[in-house]
Amino acid sequence: MITSIRVDEAVTRLRPDFAVLAVAAYGLTGGPSDERSRRWLSEAAAAAVPPGDEKITAWHDAYRAFGAKPQRTRPSVDALIRRTPPPEINLVVDAYTAVSIRRAxxxxxxxxxHYAGPARLVRAGGDEPFDVVDRGEAVVDHPEIGEVVWRDDLGVTCRRWNWRQCVRTRITEETTDALFLLERLAPLSLAELAAAGEELAALLREITPTVRIETRLVGAGSAQESPS
Known part of the structure; x- marks a missing residue:
């Protein structure tokens, strides 16, 4: 999985500074949110940048580049830092939510x-399926033509770069093997991206000391792998 992750050239042309740090975790033992994960979220919220920070507005510019309106469908990190308190989902989701907020x-x-084939970031053709829940009902939606989406062999896994995830691949309390995609635009540095990956790995090891972690950096002129 991690060696086959790809960022399409059509996306790179939009933002040559884009890079993604993929972190794969194998053998997780998750569970419901607890006092520990609530502390992670609380401490991250206290350290969060304001919504107008340049690391957030860089994502607004990226959304506009493919025709999205970031005030209407906000980049995920923008939506998170505006929520007080941050949402509690489960141990693993709380861990990466805390890193997202803290590291902007x-x-x-x-x-x-529940993933099928390699993860790739592409510009949508418009006919790819995207499964969601709308008013309590399961429905299949589709991205707009040219929209930046993450997808696998079965369809779109996340719309508008990082706005909304599909239901099929969400991390639950039963998830044992997971892929995390840490997305970077300038001015966030590659060193800061690496530090975010290390912080996430540390929290995952706190949840499951025996977890096996692999990382790979893709984009911004770099492709590096590091098992641990």
């Missing part, structure tokens, strides 16, 4: 048991 970068989490 979007992070997506995928359950590898």
């Amino acid at each position: 970068l979007p992070i997506g989490g995928e359950d590898l048991a």
Whole structure:
């Protein structure tokens, strides 16, 4: 999985500074939110940048580049830092949510048991399926033509770069193998991106000391792998 992650050239042309740090975690033992994960979220919220920070507005510019309106469908990190208190979902989701808020970068989490084929960031053709829940009902939606989306072999896993995730690949309390996508635009540095990956790995090891973690940096002229 991690070696086949790809960022399409059509996306790179929009933002040559884009890079994604993929963190794969194998053998997780999750569970419901607890006092520990609530502390992670609270401490992250206390350290969050304001909504007008340049790391957030960089994502607004990226959304506008493919025709999205960031005030209407906000980049994930922008939406998170505006929520007080941050949402509690489960241990693993709380961990990457806390890192996202603290480090001011979007992070997506995928359950590898429900993922099909390699993860790739592309511009949509418009006919790809995207499964969501609308008013309590399961429905299949579709991205707009040219929209930047993450997808696998079955369809779109996240719309508008990092705005909304599909239902199929969400991380739950039963997830054991997961993929995390830490997304970077300038002015956030590659060193800051690496530090965010290390922080996430540390929290995952706090949840599951025996977890096996692999990382790979893709984009911004770099592709590096590091198992641990």
